[in-house]
Amino acid sequence: MQLDQLYQEIILDHYKHPHGRGLRDAEDPQARVAEAHHVNPTCGDEITVRVATGGDVLDDISYDGMGCSISQASASVLHELLRGRGAGEAFAVHEAFVELMSGRGQVTPDEDVLGDGVAFAGVARYPARVKCALLPWMAFKDAAARAGVGASPTEVKA
């Protein structure tokens, strides 16, 4: 098992220099804002993801949390990939990321869709760490639903 498959430079870079970290208020006072707090009960990792949307576009995705490099880097990548995107596009990326993580290392990621998210391909080979990578994405889905975008919260499973 090659450790650098898991801890790719891109992941370590996002971990050490996270993008968009910290919960922010919406710039537009009319925006719908909602957040979701998810925990991984087996390890205690926590994340809060906040979504601000004026309608179809995810104006901001901010987050805060504590956890391992995989979960924190994953939140940073999520912020980079989905902020400012239309809801439809964002959920397509979401779906691609979930598919990648569920693929046990057999899925070849599309860099055009997943950007830095392709670095998580190696994580999918480590079943114990897949949940770490998915934690912010599940919290995002939940927060988006609460903000009126995407699936209803009851359909979201962490």
Added chain:
Amino acid sequence: MTTIAIPEGMPQYDDVPRFDVAAVRADFPILDREINGHRLVYLDSANTSHKPRQVLDVLAEHYAMHNANVSRSVHTLGTEATEAYEGARAKIAAFINAPSVDEVVFTKNSTEAINIVAYAFSNASLRPDADERFRLGPGDEIVISEMEHHSNIVPWQLLCERTGATLRWFPVTDQGRLDESGLEELVTERTKIVSLVHTSNILGTVNATARITERVRQVGALLLLDCSQSVPHMPMDVVDHDADFIVFTGHKMCAPTGIGVLWGRGELLAAMPPVLGGGSMIETVSMARSTFAAPPARFEAGTPPIAEAVALGAAVDYLSGIGMRAVQWHEKELTAYALDALATVPGLRIFGPNVPVGRGGTISFALGDVHPHDVGQVLDSLGVQVRVGHHCAKPVCTRFGVPAMTRASFYLYTTTEEIDALVAGLEQVRKVFD
């Protein structure tokens, strides 16, 4: 090699019981495994221990040659199985110096053992004719500590919800010791039971129980010791400890999973109402009502884990053959070595006592800001198996202000070379994340 003579009158090297660790390691087939291209370095025995060939053989032999249900058959196999099962009970009673074999109740694990006591309280609280010592209501109190495993927290929280009793707890000091300074205010006439961990599964602290026992006796409460992390690692004498109940689990002491023990004073077990109902735990059954068997059968409803119990007996034989004093001393030396070695790692912070006194061979730590998951992952790539996370003791993590910890834990087969491998691995972790 130079031999240094220890002056006469001082404790001599040979005064301490020792054993051949290499010979012991040869008994554990799994220790020959390679993990990720490296020799296995197993530092997770507080989670579960490995099993020696002697125990695995007994387990296989039982199923191969003596398999039958217990306590209900007149045939030869049934008699053999029953003798093996009850023989294991006798071995375990001797191992913990229980005054009577009937005080040893087989359970699934420590968690189930604690739940049996908690539910006995619960059931007694619903029956006006039950023993006063087990009846709980508003105003009554249960005392635990901040360093408990979740299995010694949640059953009592649930019991308090059901009965209206109040849960209170001992705090933990910055050094990871039990803070007994409030003992008199905490354990009072309102206290019905004090349920305390003997050796912490996360801090490694071995709690000195004498003062607490004295106070418990003064106020007429009961004392349960969670010995899951102590019975596997040191001699245990329930009479000496003056406890009312102790619980422990087989899989942490060279035995299979699925078998644990509740030991209770005979007269207390006899005063407890049953918890699980079913076969084997009855005296007589009619369609309207039933009467119940005496302990331990009263608390062993249904077909028990027979082979597992027999294998636990074999594990106790194995450990007794080496000697629990020797096991304890071996781990004490390892702990002293490990505390010194870990102190050389830059940025490493130990949670719990940092001296090898009043602590066992379980050491939790933080390595700078590196998350324990990442520490554990890098160590695993080097074959070093440690546990990461909150160790089912989340209040301890909260107490020390961290979401998780990395934990290395030792047993009789652990060597100083393995501790060196851990320290070298931690250097690797620092390289990846610095």
